[in-house]
Each structure stands twice: as C-alpha cells, then as structure tokens.
Amino acid sequence: MTAALQTIGLAKNFGALNVTRNVSLDFERGARTALIGPNGAGKTTLVNLITGALDASAGQVFLDGHEISGLSQAARARRGLVRTFQISRLFRPLTVEDNIRLACIQRLGLQSSIILSGSEKADLGDAVASVMDLTGLSDSARMTVSSLAYGEQRLVELALALALRPNVLLLDEPAAGVPQSESHIIMDAIASLPSELAVVFIEHDMDLVFRFAKKIVVLVDGAVLVEGTPDAIASHEEVKRIYFGEARP
Ligand SMILES: Nc1ncnc2c1ncn2[C@@H]1O[C@H](COP(=O)(O)OP(=O)(O)O)[C@@H](O)[C@H]1O
Ligand SMILES: [Mg+2]
Structure with missing residues (x-):
C-alpha cells in the first residue's frame, strides 16, 4: 500500500x-x-x-x-500535510469558535463569513461543529482564547490544524x-x-x-x-x- x-x-x-x-x-x-x-x-x-x-x-x-x-x-x-500552528497563530482576543471558523473559511475557500449562500453557511457550520467535537472544545466555544488555560490553548492549535482536514x-x-x-x-x-x-x-x-x-x-x-x-x-x-x-x- x-x-x-x-x-x-x-x-x-x-x-x-x-x-x-x-x-x-x-x-x-x-x-x-x-x-x-x-x-x-x-x-x-x-x-x-x-x-x-x-x-x-x-x-x-x-x-x-x-x-x-x-x-x-x-x-x-x-x-x-499539516503541522500544528505555533501559539502565535491563534487570535487570542477572539473566541475559540471564531478562531476555528476562520480556519474553516480558509480551507473551504470562502471569501468571508459575512456574505454566504445558505449551503455555504451550512457547510461552514458543520465544519466548525465537527472540529469542536473532535477536540472536545464545544463547551469552551464562546470563551476567548486568552481566557483559556494553557493546555486548552494548545488544544485550539490542534483544532486549527484539524480544520484544514x-x-x-x-x-x-x-x-x-x-x-x-x-x-x-x-x-x-x-x-x-x-x-x-x-x-x-x-x-x-x-x-x-x-x-x-x-x-x-x-x-x-x-x-x-x-x-x-x-x-x-x-x-x-x-x-x-x-x-x-x-x-x-
Ligand atoms: N537554522 C539553523 N542553523 C544552524 N543550525 C541549526 C539551525 N536549526 C537547527 N540547527 C541545529 O540543528 C541541530 C538539530 O536541531 P533541531 O532539529 O532543533 O533538534 P531537535 O528538535 O531534535 O532538538 C541542532 O544542533 C541545532 O543547533
Ligand atoms: Mg525540537
């Protein structure tokens, strides 16, 4: 193989x-x-x-x-072929969910999250939810990255890498x-x-x-x-x- x-x-x-x-x-x-x-x-x-x-x-x-x-x-x-992002790649003032959304927008090739068709919105929502699910970050979705414990910040880095599929x-x-x-x-x-x-x-x-x-x-x-x-x-x-x-x- x-x-x-x-x-x-x-x-x-x-x-x-x-x-x-x-x-x-x-x-x-x-x-x-x-x-x-x-x-x-x-x-x-x-x-x-x-x-x-x-x-x-x-x-x-x-x-x-x-x-x-x-x-x-x-x-x-x-x-x-993806490696984990350095901590500096995180947008620390933004929420966990917004960080992941930005990475998903990049991967899906969407121009922005402001003007999206219905199906694009659904794809993006699914992609964000699946990454949060995979990393167990759903409960922290609305927290800013800067307010998380360091271990969880590293978890967000992992999530951003996973967002690239x-x-x-x-x-x-x-x-x-x-x-x-x-x-x-x-x-x-x-x-x-x-x-x-x-x-x-x-x-x-x-x-x-x-x-x-x-x-x-x-x-x-x-x-x-x-x-x-x-x-x-x-x-x-x-x-x-x-x-x-x-x-x-
Ligand atoms: N840009 C560089 N210029 C010169 N030497 C380097 C550079 N990057 C790494 N090295 C040297 O290469 C060796 C291996 O480094 P590195 O890959 O960081 O090892 P490890 O991750 O296993 O600790 C070390 O001796 C390091 O000093
Ligand atoms: Mg090393």
Whole structure:
C-alpha cells in the first residue's frame, strides 16, 4: 500500500553541520508514530523539511505517492500535510469558535463569513461543529482564547490544524509547556483523532510516547538510529544506553 507520507534520503546541512542525514521513513495511513531522540537530534528540522518550512539539501518527500519536494509549505498543507500552528497563530482576543471558523473559511475557500449562500453557511457550520467535537472544545466555544488555560490553548492549535482536514498531521511537542495536570487534555484529544489520519508526533515525555505510539523512530545526530514497535525500542540496547540512560529498565 502507498504510504501516506514517505521520505527518501532526506538531508540538511547548515554549512558543515549535517543536521539531517539520509532519512528514509514511511508513515502509513492511520500511523501513530513518535519521533524521539536527544535534544539537538534533528527532530524539529526533520518536520521542517517534511512540511517545506526548510529546503532540503537532498532527498525527496512523497505524500500519498506523489512527490511534493518542490512545493511550498502552503501547497503541501492544501494537499493534506499539516503541522500544528505555533501559539502565535491563534487570535487570542477572539473566541475559540471564531478562531476555528476562520480556519474553516480558509480551507473551504470562502471569501468571508459575512456574505454566504445558505449551503455555504451550512457547510461552514458543520465544519466548525465537527472540529469542536473532535477536540472536545464545544463547551469552551464562546470563551476567548486568552481566557483559556494553557493546555486548552494548545488544544485550539490542534483544532486549527484539524480544520484544514489533514491526511497527515505533524505535532512538534504538542504538550510542551503544558502543566502535567493538563497534559491529558491534549493526549486525550490526540488519542481520539480519526483512525485513518496519520499522526507523527515529537514528544519528550516517554510515558506519553509509550502510551500513544504504535511505532517509534529514534533519531540521533540527524540520522535514524532505529525504528520499531514500542516494545522493540524499549528493549533496544543502544537506545537504552544513548537515550534513556542506564536508569530505565
Ligand atoms: N537554522 C539553523 N542553523 C544552524 N543550525 C541549526 C539551525 N536549526 C537547527 N540547527 C541545529 O540543528 C541541530 C538539530 O536541531 P533541531 O532539529 O532543533 O533538534 P531537535 O528538535 O531534535 O532538538 C541542532 O544542533 C541545532 O543547533
Ligand atoms: Mg525540537
């Protein structure tokens, strides 16, 4: 079966520094893959190369079998390759619902929400409701983003990404900065994403990684050290030594 997302020989150099080395990975439809590795291993850079935020020095990216290596970030997003928005992409004075509506308007290609035909209005309403449903944000719909707890603000970012109807969703530390007591809000939402959506996430919290991932890719010094099931990764000698330290069983 064609992979939802595939990289072949991706590489990135910053001058003499090889930050991404010959990374070839397949992500199947419905993947739940964690990308882990020490700080500076090149995880964020790899996401930037995949989404087109950075130009690769070498290699190719395929989405559903079609090469997208030359496309802009926006064009890749229109084809269904979406990453979470940074917190700064949120319109904090607006309500949760209005933020989501703006993202849906963009995806549906509507000019504005002021002059809409009856069917456009219905489509937009359905799209907004479905995203709020997916993320469990319906109860907070009328609250301004700035009044939400930080964990819920990260949830709104996830909602904006989902509003673009991705086939592949890349999450760079979705729970970063979220207090431990709120991290379940994010992980619950991620756990209930549509099963056919391929989800790739970078996460430092190993409990979250092992709870959520069906596959783990370990990146060290810009290269894939090993990939496999959580069980295989947990018992991999070099991973234990390099990544987990000696403490972890
Ligand atoms: N724009 C850049 N210019 C030079 N070096 C960079 C740049 N971006 C990242 N790096 C370097 O690339 C390496 C990988 O960084 P990064 O992808 O952010 O790692 P990770 O997300 O795994 O912590 C680091 O050594 C970092 O300093
Ligand atoms: Mg990073």
